[in-house]
Amino acid sequence: MQTVKMVVTGPFSAGKTEFIRTISEIDVVSTERKITDETKSIKEETTVAMDFGRITVDEDLVLYLFGTPGQKRFDFMWEILSEGMLGFIVLVDSVRPETFREARRILDVFSSYGAATPYIVAANKQDLPDAWPPEDLRIALKIDRNVKVLPCVATDKESVKNVLLELLYSILEGTEEE
Amino acid sequence: MALKGNLRDFSTTQLLNLINLARKTGALTIEAQGTSAKLFFKEGKLIHASLGDQDGHLANMLLKAGKLSAEQTRAIQAHSEVDSDKELGLLLINAGYVTQNDIVQSVKAYILDVVYTLFTWVEGLFYFEPNILPSEDKITVPINLENVIMEGSRRLKEWERLQDELPDLNRALRFTDRPDTKLRDINLSVEEWRVISFINPRNTIKQIAQSNNMDDFQIRKIVYGMLQAGLVELVTPEGGEAKPGMPPGRPRTAAPPPAVKRGVILRLIDRIKKI
Incomplete structure (x- = not known):
C-alpha cells in the first residue's frame, strides 16, 4: 500500500486541529493538553505533539494529514513531520494580526525544508466579521503571487475540501506526465 | 470586511x-x-490626514508652512x-x-507631518473603513505612498524592530x-542608490553591505525601506547559501518532495471531491 502525506501548519490557534478533524475519516489522533501559560486566554487546550488524520483513497492508497504543534517550544517537531511531505498548508488566523509575523516565520521555515515542495496559504476564520481578506493577507505576509491564498473556514467541510484540492492541483502542476 | 488590529502586531509601515x-x-x-x-486614501494614495486636536483648518496649515503670519491666521479665524x-483657499488666492x-x-x-508622526507609534488600535472619504470642503492632495514609506522608514529608528522585520x-x-513602479519617480538617497546598484x-544583503562599507543597521534600514515600498523582494541567493535566520540547531534539508506519479494525485483529487 502507498501512503502519502500532507502537513497542516500555522501559528497557535490558527485552526489546524479543526481543519484535520473536519476532513479526516478517523477520529483525529490529537494530543491536546490543558494550557497552563498566558495563551490560555485564547483557547483551553493546544496540540502538544501532533494531529493525525487519514483519508483512504482505496486499498492501495492512503493520504495522511499531519498537523504541527501550535506552540513554539515544539518547533523541533516541524522538520520531523515535514519529511517526505507531498505538500503543506499554512493556516493563518485571519482575525488575529498579532499572529501574522509568526505565520511568516513558519512559511519561511517550511519552505526551507523543501524548496520545491508545493504549498498554499489558507486564510482561516473567514466566517468571522473582522477577518482580513485573503488578498490583504497576501500583502501582509509578503506571499509570492505564484502561491495560492485561499479563503477558509476550517469547520466547514466544503471549505476544507477546496483547500486540499487546490493544494493537489498545485502538486499536479509539478508532476511529470507518466 | 474591516481591517482591524494593533500597531504592535502590524506596524504603520506595513499598513x-x-x-x-x-x-x-x-x-x-x-x-x-x-x-x-x-x-484618508484614494486608490492607494494618501489624500488627507488629521491628528487629534491639531487643527486641520487650512489657515493653520498655511501658518505652519510660514505662508501666513500668526496675526493673519487669527484674523481669518475671527472674521x-x-x-x-x-x-x-480661493479667497486667499484672489486676495x-x-x-x-x-x-x-x-x-x-x-x-x-501627521503621517510621519505615526511611524513613531509602536502600539495603538487601528481600523480601516473602506470607501470613506474626507468631507467635500477639505482640500485633498494625492501623495504617493511609496515615497512616504521610504521616508517614514528612514525615520524609523528602532533597531530591534528592524532586526525583527x-x-x-x-x-x-x-x-x-x-511595471507601474518606475525607479526615477522615487526619491532615493545616495546610500540607497549605492545599494540599488548592487541588487542582484x-x-x-550582507555582501552588499560589505561592498558599501555599511554596518548591519544601515543596510537593514535601507533594505527595509525598499521592501516596504515594494521596490525589491527577498529571494534565496543563487548558489543556495545557508539561512542563519532559520531556527538553530537543526540541519536544514532541501529535500525535494517525494516523486509521486500523476495518477496518484488524480486519484487523491477524485477521492476528496467525493467526500
Missing part, C-alpha cells in the same frame, strides 16, 4: 504598504497615546465666515495672500516585477 499595494480607498483611524489620527477650506502652489504644498506638508542578511534581493539575486 501603508498594504493600502498602497491593494490600492485601497477609505479612512484609516489609529487610536494611540491618548489621541487619534485619521488618514472669516467661510467654513470651507476650498472657499477660504493675493498665497498662490495655489502655496496651498497645495502647505496641505501636503501638513499631511506628511529583516532577521536574515544572507538573503538576496531582486527588483519586484511591478547573486548578492546577499
Whole structure:
C-alpha cells in the first residue's frame, strides 16, 4: 500500500486541529493538553505533539494529514513531520494580526525544508466579521503571487475540501506526465 | 470586511504598504497615546490626514508652512465666515495672500507631518473603513505612498524592530516585477542608490553591505525601506547559501518532495471531491 502525506501548519490557534478533524475519516489522533501559560486566554487546550488524520483513497492508497504543534517550544517537531511531505498548508488566523509575523516565520521555515515542495496559504476564520481578506493577507505576509491564498473556514467541510484540492492541483502542476 | 488590529502586531509601515499595494480607498483611524489620527486614501494614495486636536483648518496649515503670519491666521479665524477650506483657499488666492502652489504644498506638508508622526507609534488600535472619504470642503492632495514609506522608514529608528522585520542578511534581493513602479519617480538617497546598484539575486544583503562599507543597521534600514515600498523582494541567493535566520540547531534539508506519479494525485483529487 502507498501512503502519502500532507502537513497542516500555522501559528497557535490558527485552526489546524479543526481543519484535520473536519476532513479526516478517523477520529483525529490529537494530543491536546490543558494550557497552563498566558495563551490560555485564547483557547483551553493546544496540540502538544501532533494531529493525525487519514483519508483512504482505496486499498492501495492512503493520504495522511499531519498537523504541527501550535506552540513554539515544539518547533523541533516541524522538520520531523515535514519529511517526505507531498505538500503543506499554512493556516493563518485571519482575525488575529498579532499572529501574522509568526505565520511568516513558519512559511519561511517550511519552505526551507523543501524548496520545491508545493504549498498554499489558507486564510482561516473567514466566517468571522473582522477577518482580513485573503488578498490583504497576501500583502501582509509578503506571499509570492505564484502561491495560492485561499479563503477558509476550517469547520466547514466544503471549505476544507477546496483547500486540499487546490493544494493537489498545485502538486499536479509539478508532476511529470507518466 | 474591516481591517482591524494593533500597531504592535502590524506596524504603520506595513499598513501603508498594504493600502498602497491593494490600492485601497477609505479612512484609516489609529487610536494611540491618548489621541487619534485619521488618514484618508484614494486608490492607494494618501489624500488627507488629521491628528487629534491639531487643527486641520487650512489657515493653520498655511501658518505652519510660514505662508501666513500668526496675526493673519487669527484674523481669518475671527472674521472669516467661510467654513470651507476650498472657499477660504480661493479667497486667499484672489486676495493675493498665497498662490495655489502655496496651498497645495502647505496641505501636503501638513499631511506628511501627521503621517510621519505615526511611524513613531509602536502600539495603538487601528481600523480601516473602506470607501470613506474626507468631507467635500477639505482640500485633498494625492501623495504617493511609496515615497512616504521610504521616508517614514528612514525615520524609523528602532533597531530591534528592524532586526525583527529583516532577521536574515544572507538573503538576496531582486527588483519586484511591478511595471507601474518606475525607479526615477522615487526619491532615493545616495546610500540607497549605492545599494540599488548592487541588487542582484547573486548578492546577499550582507555582501552588499560589505561592498558599501555599511554596518548591519544601515543596510537593514535601507533594505527595509525598499521592501516596504515594494521596490525589491527577498529571494534565496543563487548558489543556495545557508539561512542563519532559520531556527538553530537543526540541519536544514532541501529535500525535494517525494516523486509521486500523476495518477496518484488524480486519484487523491477524485477521492476528496467525493467526500
